Amino acid sequence: MRAGLILALLGLCLLASMLAGSIIGPYQIPPGEVLKALAAPITGVPAAAPIDTILFQIRLPRVLAAALVGGALAAAGASYQTLFRNPLVSPDILGVSAGAGFGAVLGILLSLPVIAIQGLGFVSGLITVVMVYALARALRSQNEVLVLVLSGIVVGALAGAGISLVKILADPYNQLPAITFWLLGSLSGVKVSDVWGMAPLVIVGLVPLVLLRWRIGVLSLGDDEARALGVNVAFVRGVVVAAATLVTAAAVSVSGVVGWIGLMIPHMVRPVVGPRYDRVLPASVLMGAAFLVLVDTLARSAARIEIPLGLLTALIGAPIFVWLLARGRRVWS
Amino acid sequence: MIEARELAIGYGKTEVATRIDLSVAPGEILCLLGPNGAGKTTLFKTLLGLIPALRGTVAVGGTPVGELSRAALARAVAYVPQAQVMEFAYTVLDLVLMGRTAHLGPFAAPGAADRDRARSALDQLGILDLADREANRISGGQRQLCLIARALAQDAQMMMMDEPTASLDLGNRFLVLARVQALRERGFGVIFSTHDPDQARELATRVAVIADGRLAAYGPPDETLTAAMLSEIYGVPIALERTDSGRTVVVSARPDS
Numbered sequence: 001m002r003a004g005l006i007l008a009l010l011g012l013c014l015l016a017s018m019l020a021g022s023i024i025g026p027y028q029i030p031p032g033e034v035l036k037a038l039a040a041p042i043t044g045v046p047a048a049a050p051i052d053t054i055l056f057q058i059r060l061p062r063v064l065a066a067a068l069v070g071g072a073l074a075a076a077g078a079s080y081q082t083l084f085r086n087p088l089v090s091p092d093i094l095g096v097s098a099g100a101g102f103g104a105v106l107g108i109l110l111s112l113p114v115i116a117i118q119g120l121g122f123v124s125g126l127i128t129v130v131m132v133y134a135l136a137r138a139l140r141s142q143n144e145v146l147v148l149v150l151s152g153i154v155v156g157a158l159a160g161a162g163i164s165l166v167k168i169l170a171d172p173y174n175q176l177p178a179i180t181f182w183l184l185g186s187l188s189g190v191k192v193s194d195v196w197g198m199a200p201l202v203i204v205g206l207v208p209l210v211l212l213r214w215r216i217g218v219l220s221l222g223d224d225e226a227r228a229l230g231v232n233v234a235f236v237r238g239v240v241v242a243a244a245t246l247v248t249a250a251a252v253s254v255s256g257v258v259g260w261i262g263l264m265i266p267h268m269v270r271p272v273v274g275p276r277y278d279r280v281l282p283a284s285v286l287m288g289a290a291f292l293v294l295v296d297t298l299a300r301s302a303a304r305i306e307i308p309l310g311l312l313t314a315l316i317g318a319p320i321f322v323w324l325l326a327r328g329r330r331v332w333s
Numbered sequence: 334m335i336e337a338r339e340l341a342i343g344y345g346k347t348e349v350a351t352r353i354d355l356s357v358a359p360g361e362i363l364c365l366l367g368p369n370g371a372g373k374t375t376l377f378k379t380l381l382g383l384i385p386a387l388r389g390t391v392a393v394g395g396t397p398v399g400e401l402s403r404a405a406l407a408r409a410v411a412y413v414p415q416a417q418v419m420e421f422a423y424t425v426l427d428l429v430l431m432g433r434t435a436h437l438g439p440f441a442a443p444g445a446a447d448r449d450r451a452r453s454a455l456d457q458l459g460i461l462d463l464a465d466r467e468a469n470r471i472s473g474g475q476r477q478l479c480l481i482a483r484a485l486a487q488d489a490q491m492m493m494m495d496e497p498t499a500s501l502d503l504g505n506r507f508l509v510l511a512r513v514q515a516l517r518e519r520g521f522g523v524i525f526s527t528h529d530p531d532q533a534r535e536l537a538t539r540v541a542v543i544a545d546g547r548l549a550a551y552g553p554p555d556e557t558l559t560a561a562m563l564s565e566i567y568g569v570p571i572a573l574e575r576t577d578s579g580r581t582v583v584v585s586a587r588p589d590s
Contacts, residue, residue, distance in 0.1 A: 085420045218431050220421050225382050225414055229487070230407030230435025234543040275421035278442050 003279045010286035014067065016103030017290040021063040021297045027054055047240055057192065065198065066296040067191045067289035069255040070265075072202045072247035074288025075281060077262025079209055079244040082220045082277045083237060084148055090263035091248045095156030099128025100249040102159040103255050105166045105179050117198065121256075122201075122249035124159075124213060130246050131155050184308030185258035187296050194254050201250035205243045209281060216240055217277030258309045260289050267324050334358050335397050335410065335491055335524065340389035342372060342379045348387055349375045353543050353548045357522045359490050362513070364533035364554070365526040367543035368567055373526045376543060377495055380395060380524065381412055392506040393491070396453060407435035411484035416476035418469050424465040425471065425479050429454055447486075454485035458512055474505025481512060491522045498527065508542035529582045542566060560586070 022034045029037075029051055036053050037047035045053060077090045084094075091097045103124030107117030131300065135151040163183070170176045181188075209216065215236050218226045227233050248262070269283040292309075299307045334356065341351040352573035357363040367373050378384045380391055380543050382398035391398045393409045401409070411432070423431075429451040430443045439441060443451075455461040458478045463471055468479055483494050493514070498506040514536060517523055527533060533540050534554045542550040542557060544566035550557040563571040563583060571585035 082421075087420065214437065214442040215434065215439070218434050221419070221431065224378070224381075225412065226406060227383055228381055228410075228412035228414075229431055230404040232403050268398055273429075275423055276427055 012291040014286050017293040018063050021293045061192045061195050064195050066140040066293045068202050070292025071253040071285040071289035072251040074262040074265035074284040076248040078266040078280045079154040083240050090178040092259045095128050096125045096248050097161035098123030098156040100252045104163040105254050109166050118253035121253035125243045125249035138226045157172050183257040184255035185310035188306045198254045202247050205247035208239050213278035260313040264317045336392045341387040342375045343387050350546045359520050359522040361538040362517050362523045364537035364540045371543045395471050404435040409585045410491045411487040411489040413480050413484045422467050426469050428468045429483045429486050432483035451486045454482040474501045493524045
């Protein structure tokens, strides 16, 4: 009961943040006008021309993209943390972001269409996870968590080297600024078509995570216990890695590298809804979405220039994370 | 009913022990003894189907474990691991609820009926009052009982307990042993590994001793747990003494006696 109430509240927070994101900007749209424009298909009374264009062509796609990216990254973080039984793993630390980033940057270098850039991002993200996991298994250490994180750092560093190579090879006038801005994370260039391209991938990735929510949670007890409790561990783990990597790659290929969300958001929801994955997952999606909508609104309205998203999430995320850690191990245990 | 025939256990090409024949039926307690590193844990994992047998067969209810799905096996055999601190702060009730997994559809989460089953399992072990406590913040003995409750909620006829008393203080040890005895009386079959021959003598209907890469002894406790056998497998002189109440206890043999 209590968990349901919290999820409903988080859903309201998301709606409120999306409304705020629609209102705020260089051209302020009053809340009443936003609602009127949204209700236009029902009421048949269209909003005034500039409002209609700004809202539906510029602001709403961006708000929706922010919600999708935030929700996807937070879901991936919550899933990786449960799967690897480690509260410190996230798409960043496991090298997935860097891996997906390398593929996408390569796509920019080759001047590929957006869909191919996303595809490359996904494939290289998946390869990164498989490499990290295989490396950790091959090293066969007693301290699985340490080896896993170290493997992630190693493979992530390789991907980082690849990104540096692409930057050197890139055309410094056309491609390099795009790559650099993209590596810091930004939704400034988001178009309606980007949202349509990303949304199906994120939803396709989230559905199996939601369906298998209980079994994924049982995996957090460790392989042997989960199997003895009746879970087909290899299958469920394969689904989680593929799904979490899919949503990460889909998000990263539109927004660029936005760090911290996958690590931080699950930590913020666990003290509220408890550690159960079937609750942490939906709460993380809602909170991650609301968080990134607000951060993106800040990014485009706080200064005269666009502030890169990755910069803001780090600025906000680092102190919050330190505060969570300072509250003690209770955050996750 | 769990039955092992001509079983050879080990990892990959490394054989740990071989020629193991044993069986446990409902209403029986089989105690597994053996020195550190003799292969008790390997045998456990093989019987649970977590690692494949090198040779021979393990059958549960007459069906080889390899032919049972994970969920079907979990509905027949429950595993009680050693209680450890977990990475995530599950409540006692949530931890016990995970015992219901094998009874849920692939896409389902536990419902009200499963919560009732989990609560009744906690109640049977006398720890219902801990239901909403964090499982990492109760005593080791309570956590062990919580894991036994999870096995109860799993509704399996057989239970495999891996050194359930290993890290417990004396009071909790006796408490857990009494609960295990009560489970046997209610018709559960239990495989129980321990380092304490006295526990085996107190509890077991049969004892299996794994040592030197084989099943060194198998039978009723009084016949298997002799001073000579224990001295040999543990490599130290061991004697048996009878107490005033008529129980037999294991003591270190004094050189002068």
